Amino acid sequence: MDPDWLPWHASPSKPTYTAPDGAVDAHCHVFGPGSEFPFAPERKYTPCDASKAQLFALRDYLGFTRNVVVQATCHGADNRAMVDVLKHSNGRARGVATVVPDVSDEELGRLHDAGVRGVRFNYVKRLVDPKPDAYYLRIIEKIKKFGWHVVIYFEAADLAEKWDFFTSLPVTIVVDHMGRPDVTKDPNGPEFARFLEFMERENVWCKVTCPDRLSKSGPPSYDDFVPFAKKVVEKIPDRVLWGTDWPHPNLKSHTPDDGKLVDVIPRIATTEKAQRKLLIENPMRLYWPEEVKV
Numbered sequence: 454m455d456p457d458w459l460p461w462h463a464s465p466s467k468p469t470y471t472a473p474d475g476a477v478d479a480h481c482h483v484f485g486p487g488s489e490f491p492f493a494p495e496r497k498y499t500p501c502d503a504s505k506a507q508l509f510a511l512r513d514y515l516g517f518t519r520n521v522v523v524q525a526t527c528h529g530a531d532n533r534a535m536v537d538v539l540k541h542s543n544g545r546a547r548g549v550a551t552v553v554p555d556v557s558d559e560e561l562g563r564l565h566d567a568g569v570r571g572v573r574f575n576y577v578k579r580l581v582d583p584k585p586d587a588y589y590l591r592i593i594e595k596i597k598k599f600g601w602h603v604v605i606y607f608e609a610a611d612l613a614e615k616w617d618f619f620t621s622l623p624v625t626i627v628v629d630h631m632g633r634p635d636v637t638k639d640p641n642g643p644e645f646a647r648f649l650e651f652m653e654r655e656n657v658w659c660k661v662t663c664p665d666r667l668s669k670s671g672p673p674s675y676d677d678f679v680p681f682a683k684k685v686v687e688k689i690p691d692r693v694l695w696g697t698d699w700p701h702p703n704l705k706s707h708t709p710d711d712g713k714l715v716d717v718i719p720r721i722a723t724t725e726k727a728q729r730k731l732l733i734e735n736p737m738r739l740y741w742p743e744e745v746k747v
């Protein structure tokens with residue numbers, strides 16, 4: 454089964470930026486292996502296998518310590534591949550699952566015990582068919598008892614339409630990839646200003662991730678991505694997260710060099726204090742709160 458997109462980089466460069474001890478890759482995936490963890494029949498793309506061993510090896514190679522493994526749509530609501538990573542991580546991986554509204558409390562309990570701490574609502578239409586708000590509200594009612602948060606993945610154009618719903622949610626929200634801004638526009642323009650207004654809400658967090666997806670100026674430095682991500686880090690330094698997005702599903706323009714993605718970090722979080730918040734303090738507070746010394 455050939456993947457629909459370029460395979461991930463087999464020999465990324467060693468980053469020139471050294472992440473602080475304890476750094477967290479807060480957005481990554483595993484795919485399959487398909488022979489062990491079949492892909493969802495309803496998926497809209499077919500991934501290549503990308504295993505926990507390869508994810509852990511990349512983590513160590515890039516100088517990171519922990520992972521947050523996000524359920525990808527190609528596995529639908531079958532979270533077994535993601536849970537398998539958590540169970541083999543020695544406590545160094547947490548998860549974000551995909552569930553359906555009639556998920557049982559017992560299943561949610563099993564996911565929580567394995568290390569899941571959130572669910573993902575994916576609004577990107579090329580990945581998932583749209584669901585009504587009530588679908589997601591039923592899920593939120595179920596997960597509140599576990600203290601989980603909601604990760605939302607949407608296109609910039611969706612924000613206006615979903616504004617009232619997103620701003621009504623009574624849980625912590627984590628936005629994937631800055632809501633996918635058009636980085637050819639002005640970072641000080643009205644479109645990104647509206648997104649930054651969303652970021653002003655105390656329960657809203659943002660992943661300053663995916664220069665490889667968003668940039669039009671392209672690798673290796675992804676210059677046009679930097680002012681947008683830097684703005685978010687400066688605005689909400691205590692509510693930002695970073696991740697590789699390995700193995701980079703659905704990228705067709707190029708195969709990102711994960712070492713070069715790491716090297717973008719000091720250009721968007723320009724002080725050691727901001728880097729420690731982005732890479733350690735913020736993800737630890739959200740995913741390993743029991744290990745955070747008050």
Ligand SMILES: O=C(O)/C=C(\C=C(/O)C(=O)O)C(=O)O
Nearest residue numbers: 524525526527580698702703
């Ligand atoms: O991996 C990402 O975060 C981005 C993509 C894929 C998914 O999120 C997914 O399959 O769940 C994408 O933009 O294609």
